[in-house]
């Protein structure tokens with residue numbers, strides 16, 4: 001599969017920069033995957049770093065992916081089903097942005113398009129041009145990140161979008177917008193479920209990112225821990241990422257959970273002394 005991508009298309013990678021994205025942790029996540037499994041479930045999809053790795057490495061892998069952010073989920077289906085119209089719309093954004101980036105950015109941020117294409121191209125455009133490529137909404141669900149400082153942002157990134165569209169079309173991927181708990185209905189014995197929820201803050205003052213108009217609370221973490229136990233009794237393999245926080249290690253302190261503290265570098269730097277290292281938890285039942 002990798003070779004096929006080398007020849008005709010670029011290797012697909014996340015089409016949005018997403019807070020908590022796992023691209024830099026792929027090698028360690030890969031080492032922690034079970035050798036064999038049935039369907040791959042990813043109920044906190046975000047930018048889907050592990051999903052794309054899965055699709056490239058495991059040809060024909062059946063996947064079931066979901067997220068609560070409806071605009072994000074819509075983007076995956078738009079890229080899969082309507083790539084040409086999407087690229088056309090993004091090119092329009094690019095042209096207008098080049099004329100007057102500031103006023104165009106804020107006019108699009110304020111807009112509320114109804115069509116599938118316009119909604120998706122707005123999300124990708126804002127993600128490419130906003131400060132830090134963050135996705136953050138207020139309590140009313142309104143995107144509220146200011147304009148970023150870029151001289152020449154890659155708004156269209158056509159090769160990657162085509163490649164993502166191609167792999168989603170040719171693979172067995174089921175895409176849904178829903179709360180993570182619904183995974184219990186579908187996952188069966190031998191399936192793998194990877195949970196990468198919004199992280200538990202490590203301190204009261206830690207920054208919290210709102211991916212949807214509903215924050216991920218301590219109660220949600222409790223719901224997730226209970227769900228993990230139910231999936232374990234069903235015979236599913238469960239892998240979970242979270243922050244190195246006491247709340248999380250307390251909730252997963254008993255059998256069957258094995259907790260690994262892993263080093264997560266926030267930025268890639270050839271000089272290891274300049275890396276800003278911190279620890280995260282990787283928890284699994286196998």
Ligand SMILES: C[S@@+](CC[C@H](N)C(=O)[O-])C[C@H]1O[C@@H](n2cnc3c(N)ncnc32)[C@H](O)[C@@H]1O
Pocket residue numbers: 014018019020021022023043044045046047048049050066067068069178179180181196197198199211212216
């Ligand atoms: C840490 S991000 C996932 C990052 C992803 N692994 C990546 O590589 O980009 C967490 C995701 O969970 C989603 N989310 C938040 N609450 C949710 C819920 N109750 N059910 C399902 N998804 C939820 C957010 O929209 C966000 O995309």
